[in-house]
Structure formats: structure tokens, C-alpha cells
Amino acid sequence: MLDADLKTQLKAYLEKVTHPIELVASLDDSAKSQELSELLEDIASLSDQVSVSRTGTDPRKPSFAINRAGTDVGVRFAGIPLGHEFTSLVLALLQVGGHPSKAAPELLEQVRNLEGEFRFETFMSLSCHSCPDTVQALNLMSVVNPNIKHVAIDGALFQDEVNERQVMAVPTVFLNGEPFDQGRMDIEQIVARLDTGAAKRDAEKIKAKKPFDVLVVGGGPAGAAAAIYAARKGIRTGVAAERFGGQVLDTMAIENFISIAYTEGPKLAASLEQHVREYDVDVMNMQRAEKLVAPADPNGLFEVQLANGATLKSKTVILSTGARWRNMNVPGEQEYRNKGVTYCPHCDGPLFKGKRVAVIGGGNSGVEAAIDLAGIVGHVTLLEFDGKLRADEVLQRKLRSLHNVTIIVNAQTTEVQGDGKKVTGLSYTDRSSGQSRQVELEGVFVQIGLLPNTDWLKGTLKLSPRGEIEVDARGETSIPGVFAAGDATTVPYKQIVIAMGEGAKASLSAFDHLIRMPVVEAEAAAA
The missing domain is CATH 3.40.30.80 (Glutaredoxin)
Structure with missing residues (x-):
């Protein structure tokens, strides 16, 4: 065996x-x-x-x-x-x-x-x-x-x-x-x-923590790199993460991380956390940030308020909160989430063996999902809003070679339908003719990109129309002393290797900011 x-x-x-x-x-x-x-x-x-x-x-x-x-x-x-x-x-x-x-x-x-x-x-x-x-x-x-x-x-x-x-x-x-x-x-x-009683005890422990020199909010690749670079400078470093590893935990195969031919998301996330914990970094996992408060004094302390009621203080902050799967925002999607609507073909595909499913999205993620599912389910219908698929040509050729896949372009999904317990179909509008059509199926796999996790920062610092944190070439935001890195920012190309580099850059910039603070005021801020 x-x-x-x-x-x-x-x-x-x-x-x-x-x-x-x-x-x-x-x-x-x-x-x-x-x-x-x-x-x-x-x-x-x-x-x-x-x-x-x-x-x-x-x-x-x-x-x-x-x-x-x-x-x-x-x-x-x-x-x-x-x-x-x-x-x-x-x-x-x-x-x-x-x-x-x-x-x-x-x-x-x-x-x-x-x-x-x-x-x-x-x-x-x-x-x-x-x-x-x-x-x-x-x-x-x-x-x-x-x-x-x-x-x-x-x-x-x-x-x-x-x-x-x-x-x-x-x-x-x-x-x-x-x-x-x-x-x-x-x-x-x-x-x-x-x-x-765990949340209350955690909050009390966090309230008692001394101010940090650098506080990293987020524990994905960008946050991990930022924490390591900060800790190596010998400064007091903390990481507050809703889940350490971030979106990497939901990633299957990783084949473009330079020097490592192949790995998988959970394995990489575990390595990131292990590396961070080898340094003197205060890792606070399962902590969701809800508000960033800038000091009235430019050399004062920033505050990050957490969902459990505790507040962390720091001289500088690095925001690396990453992104999440984009929802279709149509009737029935939330009602049937995990009842037929899902976002992970690798995880949930085997549960739909022999059944009919749809994949929403014609980019690389959507086409790869359709290819994988075609080997498990009875039939795959891929719906793409645009007039053509946007995936790499090699993936498109593979997809079109599969006998149990139907490709529909110019399709705007309008509703997920069900019987109250599970998905039974979906409706879409043919954008070419304006006609409404229905597809009977048992599962809907949504693969339409990402949204930055920045809702909690609205009104605090400058965000792009897409909700991304605007950063300059040094990773600094519109608030001096606050830096950002990774998928939550305006930096193009959301890739693990880019996020890590941006995290390191933001950390070096934060350190540069710290050493330029007036000594007397910096010492007062730490008191």
C-alpha cells in the first residue's frame, strides 16, 4: 500500500x-x-x-x-x-x-x-x-x-x-x-x-502590552516579511493577525515562488510563521483590527483597536491585511454559501462527484477550476462576463478539449437559486441579446478575483477607488508613520513573491522613519 x-x-x-x-x-x-x-x-x-x-x-x-x-x-x-x-x-x-x-x-x-x-x-x-x-x-x-x-x-x-x-x-x-x-x-x-472566556482573557493580556516600535497588522507573506525585517533591526515588533498565513492558507499549488519549484499554501504558511517566531516577535493571532487612530502629535503613538475591545499602541504601523474572495453580490449567493455556493474547487470538488456545477469567472483561476472539476463532476458550465475568456491560452486549449464542459461568454450571473436547503440552479443574462437564461445544477464555484481587506480603514487614510491602500515607492501611506504592503495596496500584480518584497520594503521604510524621529520625542512616545 x-x-x-x-x-x-x-x-x-x-x-x-x-x-x-x-x-x-x-x-x-x-x-x-x-x-x-x-x-x-x-x-x-x-x-x-x-x-x-x-x-x-x-x-x-x-x-x-x-x-x-x-x-x-x-x-x-x-x-x-x-x-x-x-x-x-x-x-x-x-x-x-x-x-x-x-x-x-x-x-x-x-x-x-x-x-x-x-x-x-x-x-x-x-x-x-x-x-x-x-x-x-x-x-x-x-x-x-x-x-x-x-x-x-x-x-x-x-x-x-x-x-x-x-x-x-x-x-x-x-x-x-x-x-x-x-x-x-x-x-x-x-x-x-x-x-x-478566552476572548476576554486575551483582551486583558493585550491591554497590558507595552507600545511597539513597529506593529504589523496582518500575517500573510507581506506581514511575515515585514515582521522579520523589523525584528532583525532589534526593535520591538508585534504582529496582530486575524489568521496567520492569510490567503496563502487557501492556495493549493504554488509553482512560481522563486527557488522553490513546488509547494502548497498551508506548508508555506507554516514555514512563514515558524520563521517569524524564530525572532523576538510578539505574534498575536486571531486578532481582527477594527480601527486605526493616528496621534494628534506627529511623534505620538498610533492606536490599533481590536474586535475584542483591546487596543495596541505603536510608533509605526505596517498594514498588510491582504485580500479575500470577491462575491458575485447576487440574490441567493449568501443564502446558499456552503450549501452549493463555494469558492474552493480543490476542497469541495469531491463533494459534487457526478453532479452539475458552474464556475463563475474566465480568468486563470476560473479556467483552472473548471479543468480540475471536469475530472470529478458530471458537467461543468463556465460563465464569463466578458466577451472572451481571459485565461492563458494553454489553459483555454485544455479547457476546450474537455467533453463535459460548456463555455458561455457575455454572461452576467443574476441569481443563485435553491430549494431552501441547497442550490438547484442559477440565472444569467445573455449580454449580447439581453435574454435571461437558466442553468440547472447543484454547485456554483465562484472565481472572480479578490477584494482588499480595507473596509475598516475607510475615512482613516487614502484608498483607491478599488479600496486599495495608496502607497508611494517606499510603501508609505497618506499618513506619515503608517506603511502598507501586499494585496491590500495599490502595488500591481498580486503575487506572493511581490508581497514579500513589499513587506520587507515597508519594514525598512518604517525603520528609517523611526531613526529620523527626534530622540527626545521618540523616548517620550515610548514612555
Whole structure:
């Protein structure tokens, strides 16, 4: 089941197991059960600490539990956790086997102190690059706290249950049988949902922080680069991020990051955070900025007010809040979001196997999505507002070669339709004739570009008509001492490598601003 290289790597990991673990399988006569049986045998052959039992009674077949022998510590997988979930499998083996997690000790203690019974179920897909974070977080929580149980379910393998429970996006998490949340979640986000007093405690800690020399707002590539460059100057640096990694977390394949032929968004985001934390940087994750207040005195302190009520102060600020997927803003879009309307073909595509879907957008992202989906779904209808596709010609040729794809240009989507529970179709206007037309389908994948995350800055500094932060050649905004970088700015070409360069530039400019502040006033500002 596993090739020689994977076996060698896994064997090395399993040497870290300190407690015997048992793989308890629930199987039937299906081919998938045979595959799972072979996988579990391969794992057990690599360590004397691992054994296999086929005595499981879980009604989901194939499935298996990873149990720490003689205890109630364990996690479950319904399906065969390969693809993006292979890492989740390896981590589960290590953690159930007693190898300590790298999560912050105070966070693990917070998990241990959660009171109540928590039964989590996560529906995921093996092609989803957002799912492993959620699966791994809940697996770890179930190892740390015996009152927490978790099963990760491959939605593509249990399609009847997916349909019955109206799962139309992954990851989708249920808690004690009721919907809990959808989309990528890390352990901090989940614990914050369960521990109702966490936000208040975080706010009190933040209020007590001393002013920073440089405060970076946003934790994507631009923010990470800005923080590293600032910290290397030996100045007090902080990062307030709504989610560290930003939009990179939602990116699948990255093949144009110079010197790295191929990587994936979550992996790059993890590397960015690890690099930042190697420096003396105060990283404040899960903190949403709501207001920027400039000082009355040009050499005073800026204030960044957070959603939890706390306020951070700093001599300079670097804004790197990135961008988000653009919505169609048509009736039905929000009503059926994650009920057929989705923005990630890699994550949610397997849930629409054999069904009819639409892709909105004819740029590179839209055409790539249509190509990927055509190999999974029954039929793809691509709708483009313009009179022609805007994707690279090589992608267009590939798209036109596919037998189950219909391309419609001059199409203005006007409504997403549904039956109250899920999408059933959409309406569009033919811009050539003015006629209204309908398409019956079960899914709508929106791929029409990005919007800058700058709504909270309106009326504070100068924004372009598109809502982007206007910056000069040094990355400075219309307010001296406030700099900006990345996809939230007017800098053209929204690319990771450009965002990183702009983040470094903004940080160097902020440092230059600091050293030019009058010494007496600068010291007073820090007091």
C-alpha cells in the first residue's frame, strides 16, 4: 500500500512512539476495506509498538481507530487517510503513541481544562488542503482531553451520509450531532469557540502590552516579511493577525515562488510563521483590527483597536491585511454559501462527484477550476462576463478539449437559486441579446478575483477607488508613520513573491522613519 520511501520515512517517525498503540479496524468486503487493511498492516510492520485488530464495530466501513493501549486515548478515521490527510495520520500515530505536540503549553492546558462532553465529526476530502488543519487540531484535542472525541470522515467515501446531512463544503464540523462550523480552523480558533472566556482573557493580556516600535497588522507573506525585517533591526515588533498565513492558507499549488519549484499554501504558511517566531516577535493571532487612530502629535503613538475591545499602541504601523474572495453580490449567493455556493474547487470538488456545477469567472483561476472539476463532476458550465475568456491560452486549449464542459461568454450571473436547503440552479443574462437564461445544477464555484481587506480603514487614510491602500515607492501611506504592503495596496500584480518584497520594503521604510524621529520625542512616545 505504501511505497518504499514512505515506509522508510514512517518507520523513522514511529521510532518516537513511547506507548503501545492498537489500530482497530471496522471492515466489510469492499475493495476500499481491503485497501485500508493493507495500509494498517504496512504501518504495523514498521514498529513493534503498533498492532492491528479487525474487531471494530463502527457502522462506517471502512474505518479505524488509533488507540493508546490500556487507556481511552484515541482518534478515529472513517476512510483511508492518504493524500493531504496522510500527515494527519502520521501525527495521530505519534500523538496517541505519546510523542509530545509542539503546540504551546498554555494552549494545551486550556484544552485540558475544557469541561463537558464533546463529540466532533469532521467531513473532509483527501484533495482538500484546508482540511488537515482542522482534522489535526481536533485529533490533538481528543488526545489531550479524554472528554473530547473526534472522527475524520472522507466525504467522497461516505456520499450517502454527506447527502443526508447536507454537507456541501469541507471541512464541515459537527459537534454532538449539530453543525459546529465550516472552513479551515486551527486549534486556537476551536478552543476560542468552546472556551467562552478566552476572548476576554486575551483582551486583558493585550491591554497590558507595552507600545511597539513597529506593529504589523496582518500575517500573510507581506506581514511575515515585514515582521522579520523589523525584528532583525532589534526593535520591538508585534504582529496582530486575524489568521496567520492569510490567503496563502487557501492556495493549493504554488509553482512560481522563486527557488522553490513546488509547494502548497498551508506548508508555506507554516514555514512563514515558524520563521517569524524564530525572532523576538510578539505574534498575536486571531486578532481582527477594527480601527486605526493616528496621534494628534506627529511623534505620538498610533492606536490599533481590536474586535475584542483591546487596543495596541505603536510608533509605526505596517498594514498588510491582504485580500479575500470577491462575491458575485447576487440574490441567493449568501443564502446558499456552503450549501452549493463555494469558492474552493480543490476542497469541495469531491463533494459534487457526478453532479452539475458552474464556475463563475474566465480568468486563470476560473479556467483552472473548471479543468480540475471536469475530472470529478458530471458537467461543468463556465460563465464569463466578458466577451472572451481571459485565461492563458494553454489553459483555454485544455479547457476546450474537455467533453463535459460548456463555455458561455457575455454572461452576467443574476441569481443563485435553491430549494431552501441547497442550490438547484442559477440565472444569467445573455449580454449580447439581453435574454435571461437558466442553468440547472447543484454547485456554483465562484472565481472572480479578490477584494482588499480595507473596509475598516475607510475615512482613516487614502484608498483607491478599488479600496486599495495608496502607497508611494517606499510603501508609505497618506499618513506619515503608517506603511502598507501586499494585496491590500495599490502595488500591481498580486503575487506572493511581490508581497514579500513589499513587506520587507515597508519594514525598512518604517525603520528609517523611526531613526529620523527626534530622540527626545521618540523616548517620550515610548514612555
